[in-house]
Each structure stands twice: as structure tokens, then as C-alpha cells.
Amino acid sequence: MSSKLEQKINEFRQIFSQEFPEKLTHLLGLWKLAQHTQQLKDFKSFRFEIHSLKGSSAALHYLKLSELLGQIEQHVAKCETHELDLAVMTPLIDMLMKNLLESMQQSPNALLEVQELIRSPTAVSLQDLNSEPMNLNLKSHQKISIAIVDEDQAVGSLLTKLLSTFGFVINHYASIQALKADLEFRKYKLVLLDLAPPQFDNTEVFALAKELTSYDADVFILSSIDSFDARLLAVRAKVNDFLLKPINITTLVSKIRKNFKIDLIRPYKILLLDDQAAVGVFYKTLLESQGIEVLVLTQANQIMTSLEYFHPDIFLLDMHMPDINGLEVARLIRQQAKYDYVPVIFLTADNDTMAKISALEAGADDVIPKDTSPDLILRQLDSRIQRSQQIRFAASRDSLTGVLNxxxxxxxxxxxxxxxxxxxxxxxxxxxxxxxxxxxxxxxxxxxxxxxxxxxxxxxxxxxxxxxxxxxxxxxxxxxxxxxxxxxxxxxxxxxxxxxxxxxxxxxxxxxxxxxxxxxxxxxxxxxxxxxxxxxxxxxxxxxxxxxxxxxxxxxx
CATH class of the missing domain: 3.30.70.270 (Reverse transcriptase/Diguanylate cyclase domain)
Known part of the structure; x- marks a missing residue:
């Protein structure tokens, strides 16, 4: 995490700590009111404020505070649903509220101690485990330098001419040795490697493909062999793509543009909906530190008007809000066909499995706990946006020219x-x-x-x-x-x-x-x-x- 971003997060923590006593006083007042009236609406108001504070504390990694607030929320939820008699629950909630009040008298406040969450491997999604290190900067959109390795001079020359007409800078090499001799002096963003027929030993081809990663070069295999073994060797050599001969030039150009994300739109745009303005400002700061454009809304009824001029790459929604919940907003978004391929992700303080299932059923693509580290949140969003932009590009573009269909x-x-x-x-x-x-x-x-x-x-x-x-x-x-x-x-x-x-x-x-x-x-x-x-x-x-x-x-x- 950059020092500038770390400094900004620490500023948010300082503000939170300063405002915490006032928030706690407010919570105590809401709890006393709910006890007095025993009205459902008052319990809901208390629970909602507890949930909001839990989300904020989780985002800032005050995990002890977040956990204690979560316990209170669970007990209040039982009061709302009448699972247990109020007389049974009140002493438990009173005791937990007392713990909150006592923490204010401690210096330093043990509940406002920053902690990093350690998740078990099973709690981490496959996407987290498989994603590459976060890279929010596209490769250069300037002319892409490409090396073609093909011992057939005629094929190599033809491919060189065809790709040159599309604005790429091309050099043809008749052998692997010729390319290797040039690599110390010339850098390539992409290398097209010819895979010889089965009777030839292609060990050197795959060894070169793997070696090229150290030169920060991507690799496409051009092959007349379409076998499971050849494709598996290519995967293991970290080859970016595997194309069958004869090569269709427009297909190859399309693959190159996709590989270098030439047609993807930057900066990313994220629409963030959270009724807590402070939470919105926190995540806006986090995301904008990575060059992402963020529109923060605090009311769900602002969405339709905002979408007239702001076209997000992803919707980032809070799960619980007054009057309307995030699940309803997700369903509203999914009613509109133009947002079919735009990811909807929930940021929530809930770690309940049923809540996650409900989110997915409402059309969401992912649920990220608010206590997730900032770096991991950024990686997950980056991965989701890139994938969705590629799908949207394929669905919206003319397959030949790359412009809109x-x-x-x-x-x-x-x-x-x-x-x-x-x-x-x-x-x-x-x-x-x-x-x-x-x-x-x-x-x-x-x-x-x-x-x-x-x-x-x-x-x-x-x-x-x-x-x-x-x-x-x-x-x-x-x-x-x-x-x-x-x-x-x-x-x-x-x-x-x-x-x-x-x-x-x-x-x-x-x-x-x-x-x-x-x-x-x-x-x-x-x-x-x-x-x-x-x-x-x-x-x-x-x-x-x-x-x-x-x-x-x-x-x-």
C-alpha cells in the first residue's frame, strides 16, 4: 500500500476515534428508547446504527470493535424476530453495551486497535488465490513491437507484411537462435512462435516461451498441431494464446488487441452506493488512489438519474440501507439489459453464508467483507472489471473492425x-x-x-x-x-x-x-x-x- 494512501487511511481512523464517543452516546440513547417502547421500528433503528458502525469499523480494521458490534446486532435481530423473549435478551445486550462504554474510559481504547484479519485458505476465493499481482496500469497503447519466429521465410514475410499494415512493428527471425542473439539489444512486447509438426522436437520452443517471461514479453504459439499435450505444454510454459494454422489475420489482430487490452476503457469507473457518507468517502479515497473514477451515492433513488451521465464498469453496493436494501438495488440494476455484463459487488459487514447466497440470487457477482484488506479489495475489483470489460467489448463490438456493432x-x-x-x-x-x-x-x-x-x-x-x-x-x-x-x-x-x-x-x-x-x-x-x-x-x-x-x-x- 502506498504511503500516501496509508496516511489517508490513518486520517480516517483518527476521525473515527474522535467521533466514536459521540456515536456511542447516540447508540446508547437508541437502545434505551427501544427498551422503553418495545416497538419494532425502534429496535430496527438501533440495529441499523449498530450495523453501520460495524461496517465502518471493519473497513478501518478495528476488528475487536466490529466483532463486539456484530454480537450486539445478532442479539437485537432475535428481539426483532421474537425468537427469544425481550427479558432474556436485554441483560445480554446491556452487558455488551457496557463493554462498549467501558472501552471509552481506557487509554488506549482496546477496541480501537488496528488488526489484520487472518483468513483460513477455505475462506479465500479461488479468484484471490489465482489472481496475478495487482496491476492497474495498462500496457502501452503505443505501437506494439512483435517478433515472429518461423523458419519458413515465405510464411514469416507474409505475416510480417500483413501485421505491419495494422500498425504493429514487426521483425521476422528464421530461428530461435537468431531471436535469442537479438534479445539483449531489442525488446519485444509479443513473440509469435511457430510450433513444428509432431515429428520434430519442440522442447526448445516451449523452453523459449518460458524464458521470454523474464524479458517481460508475451507469447503466442502458432501451431498446426491441435492436441491436448501441445496445449498443456503451452499452458505450463505460460503462453498467452494458442492459435491454429492457417492463421486468419483478422483473428490474430483481434487476439493481439485483446491481449494488450487496447480496447479496454480507462480509467475504471465505479458507482458506489452506501448510505453512510463517511464510508463512501473512505472507499472513494482508497479507489481514487489507484486512478479509478468513483461516483459515490448515499441514496438509492439517485441511481437512475446518475446513470444517464455516468457509465460504471462496476456497481459497488452496501447490503443494508434504510428504506431499500442492496439486494433490491441489485435486482433493479439487473432489470436493465445494458447492465447485464456490468458486475455488481456487495461490500458488507455480514459474513453470514445465507446473506452471500441471497446476494448472488439477486444478481450480484461477488460479496466482499468490509474487513478485507485494501490491497485485496483492489485486486478483486481489478480482476472483475477487466473480465467484464472484455465480455462487454466482445458483446458490443463488431468482430472484424473492433468498433461498436x-x-x-x-x-x-x-x-x-x-x-x-x-x-x-x-x-x-x-x-x-x-x-x-x-x-x-x-x-x-x-x-x-x-x-x-x-x-x-x-x-x-x-x-x-x-x-x-x-x-x-x-x-x-x-x-x-x-x-x-x-x-x-x-x-x-x-x-x-x-x-x-x-x-x-x-x-x-x-x-x-x-x-x-x-x-x-x-x-x-x-x-x-x-x-x-x-x-x-x-x-x-x-x-x-x-x-x-x-x-x-x-x-x-
Whole structure:
């Protein structure tokens, strides 16, 4: 844990210690009231405050205090359900409350002693045991350097050319020895290793794969062998991926982008719901220390409004809140299809097995006790978010180009139009269509067409802001949504993108060619409905085509 974060946590502990006597006085008053009235609502109020204090103390690792509060909560729960007569329970609760009061007179207060929880191996999830050390920083998004090791010169040269067109820096080696001789002077982020047919001894290949981990290089095996033994050896050598020959270049590019998490969104965004403001501030501080963006809510009814502008990678919910509990919030979230792949995790002071089962049944993905160490909380969240982003990316993206698929770009356009109307900040839609794309496919085959589509998709993706969206509308058509934009600015931007695209040189079977596109754009200043806005951009696109292609036209309503 960083010294800065440790300092911040100690500040929270100091504030808690200072406020503890006042909180205890308040608790005593609630308990006396419940005893006097014997009303269910008063017992619930007392129990709720006990539970909240238990959660705060667990988070700060005042485990003795948390345990004592937990005992009180259990006894009060029995009063609520009438499992035992109040006359039996009152002396027990009185005795425990007396222990709390006596602790205030001690210096130092034994209950405010920081302790680290030691969990048995069975209490740790498989995810905890298997997760790698926490790394909240993505590998570089700059050009990825790749080494190809393949003794077949023709195959190696072809793969080098194909991958180079996708922006990767490639070097081909005809042997393992040649690569080894270069490793001291040249660093690679990825090495593609050819696995020879079964009659050859591949021991050296797997030994190199394992050795490359010391150079901080990832490894893909490219193999014509599809056997359990080969795949097991690859796993044991810590190989990142295992691809079968013949290699589909778009599949390989997709695997590389996934491996380096190029398409994952940072910083992470977490929506934290906890009715205790102090708890929210504590976890916000913890998470923001790792560069995570956190929105803290103290009331459940704030969620729907917040989701209009804040799109979380994970929901972090408190289990127990007044008026509505975390389980109900989880079910409310799961009612909405767009959050199907967004993890819901409960932070709770409860270690009861039935509470965890209830959380999972409500649609939660995990339950993390509040007394879990900060480092482990961060690791669990990091693991969950990365996995969910990969699933969401696969579900929302066009499998070839990596931009949003038709359904998702339409949803993004609809959302942007609603936000534009609410904040009176117009959006501009741009409809793009590749020129003479059929001729490209007929002349250079589908691999040529695929390269053009992927290149345009990635160029558009790299040219937009975080608040904009690009998606594949269908076939060779793309749709771009620019938020808070005006037509003249976007027209200039699209002309700049068009000029850049026309300079991209495509090579297929030693033949070089270039491509262009036509585009039509329309502004929401002139249209209220999405169908009308898309229709206007479409008409402008056809006008660009009719005027000679390779140009950008603006809707002229």
C-alpha cells in the first residue's frame, strides 16, 4: 500500500476515534428508547446504527470493535424476530453495551486497535488465490513491437507484411537462435512462435516461451498441431494464446488487441452506493488512489438519474440501507439489459453464508467483507472489471473492425440525442461509406476488403474524443456520433480523416492500392428524432457519392 494512501487511511481512523464517543452516546440513547417502547421500528433503528458502525469499523480494521458490534446486532435481530423473549435478551445486550462504554474510559481504547484479519485458505476465493499481482496500469497503447519466429521465410514475410499494415512493428527471425542473439539489444512486447509438426522436437520452443517471461514479453504459439499435450505444454510454459494454422489475420489482430487490452476503457469507473457518507468517502479515497473514477451515492433513488451521465464498469453496493436494501438495488440494476455484463459487488459487514447466497440470487457477482484488506479489495475489483470489460467489448463490438456493432452504435446515438436535448448541446451524425468497395473485394479478395474495413474502423476510432462513438452501421458503412459539436467543425475533421485514409497504402500479394470514402453529416439542431437525423445524414452521403465520391457533404435542410 502506498504511503500516501496509508496516511489517508490513518486520517480516517483518527476521525473515527474522535467521533466514536459521540456515536456511542447516540447508540446508547437508541437502545434505551427501544427498551422503553418495545416497538419494532425502534429496535430496527438501533440495529441499523449498530450495523453501520460495524461496517465502518471493519473497513478501518478495528476488528475487536466490529466483532463486539456484530454480537450486539445478532442479539437485537432475535428481539426483532421474537425468537427469544425481550427479558432474556436485554441483560445480554446491556452487558455488551457496557463493554462498549467501558472501552471509552481506557487509554488506549482496546477496541480501537488496528488488526489484520487472518483468513483460513477455505475462506479465500479461488479468484484471490489465482489472481496475478495487482496491476492497474495498462500496457502501452503505443505501437506494439512483435517478433515472429518461423523458419519458413515465405510464411514469416507474409505475416510480417500483413501485421505491419495494422500498425504493429514487426521483425521476422528464421530461428530461435537468431531471436535469442537479438534479445539483449531489442525488446519485444509479443513473440509469435511457430510450433513444428509432431515429428520434430519442440522442447526448445516451449523452453523459449518460458524464458521470454523474464524479458517481460508475451507469447503466442502458432501451431498446426491441435492436441491436448501441445496445449498443456503451452499452458505450463505460460503462453498467452494458442492459435491454429492457417492463421486468419483478422483473428490474430483481434487476439493481439485483446491481449494488450487496447480496447479496454480507462480509467475504471465505479458507482458506489452506501448510505453512510463517511464510508463512501473512505472507499472513494482508497479507489481514487489507484486512478479509478468513483461516483459515490448515499441514496438509492439517485441511481437512475446518475446513470444517464455516468457509465460504471462496476456497481459497488452496501447490503443494508434504510428504506431499500442492496439486494433490491441489485435486482433493479439487473432489470436493465445494458447492465447485464456490468458486475455488481456487495461490500458488507455480514459474513453470514445465507446473506452471500441471497446476494448472488439477486444478481450480484461477488460479496466482499468490509474487513478485507485494501490491497485485496483492489485486486478483486481489478480482476472483475477487466473480465467484464472484455465480455462487454466482445458483446458490443463488431468482430472484424473492433468498433461498436450496429445495435450498440444505434443505442449510443439514441442516448447522445437524449443528452443533447436535455443539455441543449447538439450532436452531429456522420454516415460513411467506402468508395468502390465491391471492386476492392473482386480485385484483392476478401482479405483485402477486410484490411480496408479494419483500417478505416481503427482510424475513425483513433480520431474521435472519449465522448464520441463510432460503429459499423452495416457492410462497408460506418456511423460516427460527435457529441456537443457543430457541423462546420465536424466537416473539417472528416475531411482531415478522409485525407489521412487516402494516404494509407494497402498491399495484397505485392499489389499496392489506396482507398477513399464518402461521408454525409447532419446536426441534431435541425432534427428531433433519431430516424430523421440518420435519414438526413444518409441523403447527404448519397449526394457526396453522386458528386464524384471521396468527399464530405453536409445536410442542407
Amino acid at each position: 450496429h445495435g450498440q452504435i444505434m443505442e449510443a446515438a439514441s442516448h447522445s440525442l437524449r443528452m443533447a436535448a436535455r443539455h441543449i448541446k447538439p450532436i452531429v451524425l456522420v454516415m460513411i461509406d467506402l468508395d468502390n468497395f465491391k471492386k476492392v473485394n473482386d480485385t484483392y479478395g476478401h482479405i483485402g476488403g477486410d484490411k480496408v474495413l479494419v483500417s478505416l474502423g481503427q482510424l475513425l476510432q483513433q480520431s474521435i474524443r472519449e465522448t464520441d462513438y463510432v460503429g459499423r452501421y452495416g457492410g462497408e458503412e460506418f456511423l460516427v456520433v460527435f457529441s456537443d459539436a457543430d457541423s462546420p467543425t465536424i466537416e473539417r475533421k472528416m475531411n482531415s480523416i478522409l485525407a489521412a485514409f487516402q494516404h494509407i497504402n494497402f498491399t495484397i500479394n505485392e499489389f499496392d492500392f489506396n482507398c477513399s470514402f464518402s461521408a454525409g453529416l447532419a446536426s441534431s439542431e435541425n432534427y428531433d428524432k433519431l430516424s430523421e437525423l440518420i435519414g438526413a445524414a444518409d441523403i447527404a452521403l448519397y449526394q457526396a457519392k453522386a458528386a464524384g465520391k471521396k468527399q464530405v457533404w453536409v445536410d442542407s435542410i
